[in-house]
Amino acid sequence: MQLWFNTSLQRKINGLLAVLLSFLFVVIIYSIYKLKLIDAEMHEVAELDVPLTEVISELEMMQLKQHLLIEQFRLKNNKIKKNLEPEEAFATQREALKYLLDRAVRVLNKSLQQHQVRFAPTEHQQILTSIEQFHQQSDSFEKSLQLALKAGSTTEQRWRQLEEQTASLDQRISAVLQHMDKLTLKASRYTDKHENEFMLVNTSLGFCAFVLGLYLTFYIMQIFRLRIGRIQAGIKNVHNAIEQGAPIENLHFNRPNHQDELSELENDLKMMVQRLSEEITNRKEIEEQLLVLATRDKLTGAFNRHKWDEQLRMELSLAERGGIFSIALLDVDYFKKVNDQFGHHIGDKVLQVLTERINQRLRKTDRLFRMGGEEFVILLPQQTADAACQMAELLREYIATLNEPELPTFTISFGVTQYCAGDDDDSILRRADQALYKAKNTGRNQVQVS
Structure with a gap:
């Protein structure tokens, strides 16, 4: 039987x-x-x-x-x-x-x-x-x-x-x-x-x-309806996965016990669905990795300069229609001495810890970008210069009192500015750089606004 x-x-x-x-x-x-x-x-x-x-x-x-x-x-x-x-x-x-x-x-x-x-x-x-x-x-x-x-x-x-x-x-x-x-x-x-x-x-x-x-008629109809229903469900699953670009859900692959033509077709379809799901998952992982590589700094995990240009153009477009935003440019004080005295690997570790701690204290709408070397910029949507200064002061005090094992103490300086009518990506960043330069020249470990 x-x-x-x-x-x-x-x-x-x-x-x-x-x-x-x-x-x-x-x-x-x-x-x-x-x-x-x-x-x-x-x-x-x-x-x-x-x-x-x-x-x-x-x-x-x-x-x-x-x-x-x-x-x-x-x-x-x-x-x-x-x-x-x-x-x-x-x-x-x-x-x-x-x-x-x-x-x-x-x-x-x-x-x-x-x-x-x-x-x-x-x-x-x-x-x-x-x-x-x-x-x-x-x-x-x-x-x-x-x-x-x-x-x-x-x-x-x-x-x-x-x-x-x-x-x-x-x-x-x-x-x-x-x-x-x-x-x-x-x-x-x-x-x-x-x-x-x-x-x-x-x-x-x-x-x-x-x-x-x-x-016999009922039995044959049941076989066809059950097997074809499974095949249709599998095809619909594949269709939804391709449309959404997400891995296929409810994928349970078990080789059927009854090896008839419909079972073999169902088995082949499941194998194809499984392989397609793996390909979609791998592609999604690769896309996420590529997205990280395209928008994140490899060392610190902060957003990179390419992402900064994209987000800044978006905020400028919103500001032209009545919105406001501020930026806070910062860098590590005497970072070259840290590298010279403790080595570049310690310097890299300082930048990683700095990025991690700042991200922990930012709002969900705020973004931290690495502009290069030890220089970073924080984009603060819907924030005035005064609010940005208060946030920068809190961050400065927190970093100054930070005590990380196997890392030297270090401080940071801020240059803060708010969007002004007619600003473009160069002008607003230039004003923030001038404020940072002023903070450096007046003793470092402070916040200046321009």
């Missing part, structure tokens, strides 16, 4: 269709067999039931006529109706009765010998035995009747004996008729039973075939 589930979808469908066609073939073969059986039974019933029914009707009529003849014999003996000659009529009736019974015997024997009776063989034999006994009893009655007729006159006692024999014959022929009625009834019931069984079994098999076909 497990091997069947792991086969291709085409083999699954072919196998299921083979099962359904085999089932329908069995239904057809069974139907043909039962129809032939019922047809044979109908022939048998037709050859038995119809002739026997005719014999029964004629026997009942003959029995009635025989009663009338017996009564005529009685009238003749009493000389009531002298012109009646019932002997010949009685002989004729007896021959006709014998003929009918012989007909019944032939029908029963034919049914027993030629058709190999499928039902009530015992009843067939009982009817034959009853007919034989009737013939014997009828012969005995006929002899008694002939003796009574030859005697010319018959006593009342003799007539009572004849009447008793007549009643016995009536009972015998009635028993034969009952047996025949019973046999024909059984034949009809036997055929009805097989017809009902055929209808029931055929209906059951047809219903089972319908249910099996419905189940």
Whole structure:
């Protein structure tokens, strides 16, 4: 069973269709067999039931006529109706009765010998035995009747004996008729039973075939809907990832257990999605790295000169429409001495610590840029020169009191300026540089505004 589930979808469908066609073939073969059986039974019933029914009707009529003849014999003996000659009529009736019974015997024997009776063989034999006994009893009655007729006159006692024999014959022929009625009834019931069984079994098999076909159809539709749904979800995931440029979400790659065509297609798609996701992730990481390299200073992590030019042009554009901003230019006091005395690696460490500490105390909207060497500039959107000076003073005091292990103490100087109408990127930076130069010349470790 497990091997069947792991086969291709085409083999699954072919196998299921083979099962359904085999089932329908069995239904057809069974139907043909039962129809032939019922047809044979109908022939048998037709050859038995119809002739026997005719014999029964004629026997009942003959029995009635025989009663009338017996009564005529009685009238003749009493000389009531002298012109009646019932002997010949009685002989004729007896021959006709014998003929009918012989007909019944032939029908029963034919049914027993030629058709190999499928039902009530015992009843067939009982009817034959009853007919034989009737013939014997009828012969005995006929002899008694002939003796009574030859005697010319018959006593009342003799007539009572004849009447008793007549009643016995009536009972015998009635028993034969009952047996025949019973046999024909059984034949009809036997055929009805097989017809009902055929209808029931055929209906059951047809219903089972319908249910099996419905189940197979539903199963195949479910397989297609499930697998195609997964494939469509994967394609939509890829489409969204490409549009957003983000890694593919909910990526769980498990090799399918069922290796059919749709599973293989789904597997290939998942492998492609996984690879695409890795490529998107790698590309995003590379883009982020390139963005950092393009906008950040490699040593300190502060924004670089290229990013400064971009942000400054943006702030100038906003300021021309009524906005304000300030900049604070700063550098490390006596930085050359630090490099000469402690080495460039310590100097680099000083710049890294300075960048880290300043960034910790800036607003989210403020930006720190490294302009080159130990010189930095802070861009302060929506800040006046006074507010920028207060911020710069706080930073200066904090750096002056900074105590970092394995680093010398150092100070910084600030040159602060605010945007003025007509400023461009050179003029505003030039004023800030003049303020910084003034702070350097007046003793360093201070803030000057221009």
